[in-house]
Amino acid sequence: MATSEQESVPTAKVEQDRLSRLLMILLATAVGAAVANRFYIEPLLSLVTHSFKVSPTAAGLLVTSANVGYVLGLILLVPLGDLLERRRLLTGMFLGAGVVALGCAAAPGLPLLALALAGLAMLSVCAQILIPLAATLAAPEERGHVVGFVTSGLLVGTLGARAVSGFAAGVAGFRLIFVVAAVAMVVLALLLHRTLPALPSAQQTSYRALLGSVLTLVAREPELRRRMALAFLQFAGFTVLWAPMAFLLSGSPYHYEPTVIGLFGLFGVAGALAAPWAGKLGDRGRSGLTVTVSLLVMLAAWGLIALGGSSLIALIAGIVLLDAGFQGAHINHQRTVFALQPAARSRVNTAYMFAFFLGGVAGSTLAAIVYNAGGWSGICVLGAALATLALAIWALWRPRRPEGGAESTERA
Known part of the structure; x- marks a missing residue:
């Protein structure tokens, strides 16, 4: 009986470590998939120009639209990670990104595509909530390793998005990649909701004060x-x-x-x-x-x-x-x-x-x-x-x- 109990301890530890590694992989994958949403449009501009019969200059404004959306997301949404329960917040943002990605795929013209891209980029800042979340979940002695592993997903998503988007466009035009992105966002939302622990915030403040405190942190x-x-x-x-x-x-x-x-x-x-x-x-x-x-x-x-x-x-x-x-x-x-x-x-x-x-x-x-x-x-x-x-x-x-x-x- 003692032998059995002794053998179960390392088995339990191995399983716990394995689950921890799986969670790290999930977080890195989610970060990469989220940040990729912002870059899918860049290699597709010539196809958009042809599909909507607009000038290259007009199509180039799609990149500007995505950049503006991302900045707004950094300012308005990322601080919510300190105010709201993060599992629910992240689930909602990933599901929202999935819906908006479908809007990108279905956009009938340039103005609606620009608006949808801005919304998709804005919601894709969920990646910037996941990285500090990983730091919170990690033990202090392994925080650098965990943050490094999860953040590697950001570089993979940033650089890989263009290659994946170009390949998808070669198969079925510029809309296919956004359908793929929508499916990925919904699947990741479900996985994160099932896997992440509930992490209620200890912050008791207003949203306006929360945003103002970012400047206070920089000053201090x-x-x-x-x-x-x-x-x-x-x-x-x-x-x-x-x-x-x-x-x-x-x-x-x-x-x-x-x-x-x-x-x-x-x-x-x-x-x-x-x-x-x-x-x-x-x-x-x-x-x-x-x-x-x-x-x-x-x-x-x-x-x-x-x-x-x-x-x-x-x-x-x-x-x-x-x-x-x-x-x-x-x-x-x-x-x-x-x-x-x-x-x-x-x-x-x-x-x-x-x-x-x-x-x-x-x-x-x-x-x-x-x-x-x-x-x-x-x-x-x-x-x-x-x-x-x-x-x-x-x-x-x-x-x-x-x-x-x-x-x-x-x-x-």
């Missing part, structure tokens, strides 16, 4: 401001690479078709593999070192990317290194800011991701200007300059924080 937390600045520069550099990539690959010496160009996003997905390892190093007290190495890797990657103007191998190696460095630093930024105010993780993530997203907007704008003036060489100089500036901020800006600050909070 110098380390949050520092990481927001780094997030801005890093995502700007990330976007500087990807925004003009199609122009490089469609021209000399590559002359690739759009379908092949879309597949290059999959090389970037390899960088997502760095996220869990970077998180583990943070858990072991090496977060600062990991950020330093990651920023140096991003800077070095631009040398290879510059050679990628004529060398495919150098280009691919540079893409993998840039994305790995980007992920390594990003995960440790999130790990640190989530520890600043554990009861306000969704609002902290609102501030951090707002700066992150603004960096993407700035990067795409700068890339368009610089590529037109200086070509691929100009893009590489710009990317290296952004990486150098991030390194300088990391080395020189050292906010003072009491001993009970971020790192000690994480260990508590």
Whole structure:
């Protein structure tokens, strides 16, 4: 009898660990599927132009519409993760995203498609509620690893969406991907509702006060401001690479078709593999070192990317290194800011991701200007300059924080 009881203990522990890993996989999948909704339209603009008989400029406004919707979602919806019961909130947002995705598939014209895309992007910020939720569910000693694993879904979704969308469009036009997205959202809503524990919020405040407290957090937390600045520069550099990539690959010496160009996003997905390892190093007290190495890797990657103007191998190696460095630093930024105010993780993530997203907007704008003036060489100089500036901020800006600050909070 004693032997039987002793054998049941490790069996129960293995099953518990297995379920924990399955939940991590579900959360990462949900994050990737949600964030992908915002990027499906980008490789489909030429098809939309033909289907609705509109100008390329008018079709390009669909990307703007999705971006505006995402910003509104970051500001208005993500803070609700600190106010409402999160399982119910996430279930509702995923179901809503499924309904709106069907609206995208059925849109009879450009104005309704733009409105539906804005709504889909707005609801897709549920990914930014899932990531701080993962940090809450994780034990302190494994928080970096868990956040890294779940956040890897965000990079996979961001880069993989274009390839998946282009493939689906080749099969059945631009509407099919939104039907697939609708099904994915509904299935994930059901799985999350069944799997996530009920997590009632301890916050007792009004919605207006909740939104205002985001600015208060930014004002009170110098380390949050520092990481927001780094997030801005890093995502700007990330976007500087990807925004003009199609122009490089469609021209000399590559002359690739759009379908092949879309597949290059999959090389970037390899960088997502760095996220869990970077998180583990943070858990072991090496977060600062990991950020330093990651920023140096991003800077070095631009040398290879510059050679990628004529060398495919150098280009691919540079893409993998840039994305790995980007992920390594990003995960440790999130790990640190989530520890600043554990009861306000969704609002902290609102501030951090707002700066992150603004960096993407700035990067795409700068890339368009610089590529037109200086070509691929100009893009590489710009990317290296952004990486150098991030390194300088990391080395020189050292906010003072009491001993009970971020790192000690994480260990508590």
